[in-house]
Amino acid sequence: MQEIWLSGKKIDIMTDVLEVLGWIFLSIVKFVFTPSAMTAAGYSFGETFLITSFGASIGVVLFYYMGEMIFQWLDAKRHSKKRRTFTRVNRLIVRMKMRFGIFGLAVTIGVVSVPIGALLVARYFNNSSRAVPALILAVVTWTLALTTLSQLVKLGFS
Numbered sequence: 001m002q003e004i005w006l007s008g009k010k011i012d013i014m015t016d017v018l019e020v021l022g023w024i025f026l027s028i029v030k031f032v033f034t035p036s037a038m039t040a041a042g043y044s045f046g047e048t049f050l051i052t053s054f055g056a057s058i059g060v061v062l063f064y065y066m067g068e069m070i071f072q073w074l075d076a077k078r079h080s081k082k083r084r085t086f087t088r089v090n091r092l093i094v095r096m097k098m099r100f101g102i103f104g105l106a107v108t109i110g111v112v113s114v115p116i117g118a119l120l121v122a123r124y125f126n127n128s129s130r131a132v133p134a135l136i137l138a139v140v141t142w143t144l145a146l147t148t149l150s151q152l153v154k155l156g157f158s
Contacts, residue, residue, distance in 0.1 A: 020051060023038060023051050023052070023055065024051060024054060024055035024058065025055065026055070027051065027052045027054075027055030027056045027059070027114075028055050028056060028058060028059030028062075028114055028115070029059075029113075029114075029115075030113075031052070031056050031059070031109070031110065031113060031114045031139070031142070032110060032111075032113075032142075032146065034048075034052045034055070034056075034146075035048050035049075035052050035143065035146040035147040035149075035150045036146070036150045036153075038051065038052065038150075039147070039150035039151055039153075039154050040150075040154070045147060045148075045151050048147045048150070048151075049143055049144065049147045052143045052146075052147065053139060053140050053143045056114050056139040056142075056143065057136050057139055057140075059114040059115065059118065060109075060114060060117075060118050060132065060135040060136055060139055061132060062118075063114065063115045063118035063119055063122070064118040064119075064121060064122045064131065064132055064135065065122075066122075067118060067119040067122030067123065068122045068126050070119075071122065071123055071126070093105075093120065093124070096108070097124050097125075102121065102125045102128055102130055102131060102134050103134050103138075105117070105120055105121055105124065105125070106121060106131075106134040106135045106137070106138040107138050107141075108120075109135060109138050109139060109142065110138070110139075110142035110145075110146070114139070117135065117138075118135060121134070121135055
């Protein structure tokens with residue numbers, strides 16, 4: 001494996017790349033917990049912010065466009081036009097869509113998760129050119145807030 005010596009410290013490139021890829025994957029799947037976990041692992045504010053934002057943004061793009069394809073395929077497969085049943089969750093989602101629009105739904109990405117948030121926006125705002133930028137803006141805002149909170153908690157316990 002390739003090794004680099006920086007300021008007397010040996011850095012194993014392959015191990016570092018795999019570690020960062022792991023953090024990127026975690027930020028896609030468990031976005032809310034990633035800044036805290038990275039802070040606990042000793043990463044700086046900038047590293048945590050950049051890696052988490054980058055990973056969650058990749059997840060947003062991936063799940064948004066995958067969701068568009070999945071929903072188009074499902075709509076084409078549906079032959080019968082059955083009357084839809086509205087559940088409590090469906091009503092809540094539609095109410096949020098009508099009341100807050102694309103940015104309101106995008107902000108929930110920090111609460112629900114990157115995949116679910118991106119799929120919901122793909123379902124209800126698939127023709128909007130503002131969908132992906134709104135999701136990425138929400139991810140960056142959530143990352144800034146969660147990373148700041150994690151760093152403050154770490155400083156409080158030091």
